[in-house]
Amino acid sequence: MLESAETIAVVGLSDNPERSSYGVAKYLMNVGYKIIPVNPKVKEVFGIKSAASLKEITEQVDIVNIFRRSELVLPVVKEAIEIHAKGIWMQEGVYNENAAEIARNAGIPVIMDNCIAVAHRIVKYQLHQQ
Numbered sequence: 446m447l448e449s450a451e452t453i454a455v456v457g458l459s460d461n462p463e464r465s466s467y468g469v470a471k472y473l474m475n476v477g478y479k480i481i482p483v484n485p486k487v488k489e490v491f492g493i494k495s496a497a498s499l500k501e502i503t504e505q506v507d508i509v510n511i512f513r514r515s516e517l518v519l520p521v522v523k524e525a526i527e528i529h530a531k532g533i534w535m536q537e538g539v540y541n542e543n544a545a546e547i548a549r550n551a552g553i554p555v556i557m558d559n560c561i562a563v564a565h566r567i568v569k570y571q572l573h574q575q
Contacts, residue, residue, distance in 0.1 A: 446532040446554060447561070447568055450507035451479055454499060454530070456521050457512030458482040460490045466512040469536070472562045473510075476569075481506065499524040508532045510561050511539055519544040526551045534561050 455470045458480075462468070467490070474480050474491060481504075482490040485497035496502050499509065499521070509525040511518055511534065518541040525533050526548060533548050535541065535557040545555040556564075 446508060446534070446556070447565055450532070452481065452504060452506055453478050453508045453510050453561075454481040454483050454496075454502060454506045455510045455512065456483040456499065458484050458487070458490050458495070459512075460487045465536070469510075469512075469560065469562045473565070476565060499528050499530070502528060506530045508534050508561075510534045510536065512536050513539065515539050515541045519547070522548050526553060532556075534559070536560060537563075 453473055455466060458466045458470050470480050480493065481502055482493055482495035483499055484495050487495045489495055506528055509530045511521055513521060518535060518539060522533060522544040530553060533553055533555045537558055537560040540558045545557055548555045
């Protein structure tokens, strides 16, 4: 999923540099991904206008990266299906098997309870070892 992705919508992205969503999104930007902030409570992050929901995004989203409490994931996953996202990534500590099953049944791969930045570093390291 990480190797083919270009655009990542980060749901719950905070404009507070002390929040993990901010640090992870900044890392993803620094390694070349296009980030789309999705948070109705902030106007912009990193100078990029924030969408209130996934439905506001007009371009193809490769990965929907979710920084929301596990019990709040299902509506996000349903929106991800509606916008034809190519993958769903629930950050470390975020786990919702029901939502994941719905996404998988729609043909969308899901990763749960895993930090996308850490996974990227591992993939990058493994590629360099080959």
